[in-house]
Structure formats: C-alpha cells, structure tokens
Amino acid sequence: MLANANLHSPRMNTSIRCACALLATLAFALPAAAQVARNFPATALRGTIVFGQPPEVTLNGQPARLAPGARIRGANNMLVLSGELAGQRAVVHYTLEPLGLVLEVWLLSEEERAKRPWPSTTKQAQAWEFDPVAQTWTVP
Numbered sequence: 001m002l003a004n005a006n007l008h009s010p011r012m013n014t015s016i017r018c019a020c021a022l023l024a025t026l027a028f029a030l031p032a033a034a035q036v037a038r039n040f041p042a043t044a045l046r047g048t049i050v051f052g053q054p055p056e057v058t059l060n061g062q063p064a065r066l067a068p069g070a071r072i073r074g075a076n077n078m079l080v081l082s083g084e085l086a087g088q089r090a091v092v093h094y095t096l097e098p099l100g101l102v103l104e105v106w107l108l109s110e111e112e113r114a115k116r117p118w119p120s121t122t123k124q125a126q127a128w129e130f131d132p133v134a135q136t137w138t139v140p
Contacts, residue, residue: 038077040106042130044093046118049105051085057102059094060120067101075109093118 050058053064066072066082074080090107099102106112117137119125129138 020086031089037135038106038112038138039132040093041095042132044104044106045095045125046091046093046120047123048089049092049094049102050089051082051087052126053086054082055062057086059102065101066105067097067103070101070103071104072105072107074107074129075112080107092101101103 019038023122047060052058055068055070057064057066070082072080072082072085091113092108093106094102095104117128117138117139119128119137127140129140131138
C-alpha cells in the first residue's frame with residue numbers, strides 16, 4: 001500500500017507533468033532549429049575545399065591550412081572536427097584570417113548552395129553589394 005501511495009503523491013504528478021512538458025518542447029523545438037537560416041558574414045567567400053590530414057586542406061585547388069582554432073560548421077550548423085572530414089570534398093563558405101589561414105568554414109546545404117551569385121574572391125566581394133538580412137549579393 002505504501003508503494004501505491006507514492007505514485008499518487010503531488011510531487012510525482014508534478015515530475016511527470018514536467019517531463020511531459022520537456023518532451024513536448026523538444027519535439028517542437030528540434031525541427032524548428034533545423035530550419036533556421038544561417039547568417040554568413042560579408043567576408044565569407046564561396047569555394048570548394050578538400051580536407052586532408054589536419055590542418056592541411058586544398059581550397060579552390062590550392063594548398064591551404066586551417067588556422068589554429070578554426071571552426072568548421074556542418075550544414076546543421078553544429079561544429080565538426082576537421083579530422084572527421086579527412087578525404088572529403090565540399091562546397092563551402094569560408095573566411096580567412098590576416099595571414100591567409102582558413103579561419104571559418106561552413107559546409108553548405110542544398111538551399112545555401114543555390115543562392116547565387118556569391119563571391120569566390122576578395123576582389124568580387126569588394127565590388128559587389130551584400131544584403132546581410134536577405135543574405136544575397138548584387139553584382140553592379
């Protein structure tokens with residue numbers, strides 16, 4: 001009889017309600033989070049990267065290196081370790097640090113790759129106009 005009394009305690013009912021509320025929140029939040037558009041900086045260029053043994057990469061056919069502390073984000077915007085990508089090729093947006101090392105990399109989703117035009121050189125980025133809200137470039 002004592003075990004049965006614990007199932008009907010106010011504390012147990014509150015715990016069950018909290019757990020149900022948490023699960024319901026997660027069920028709705030996870031799909032919504034997957035659909036959030038990413039905002040890229042105006043300094044982000046588009047290119048093709050091939051990941052070698054870290055920190056080595058090939059960027060647009062040229063040897064390059066990842067900067068210490070480089071951040072690589074997958075299409076889901078979660079951080080990815082460079083070692084997990086060894087041997088893979090991807091279309092990306094990337095930024096460079098002042099010494100020319102690759103600082104940030106975003107692996108692009110299908111929708112992001114479809115956004116055109118996107119500059120592939122610093123010269124293009126300086127000549128074109130960027131709308132940070134719409135995440136689009138306009139070629140004059």
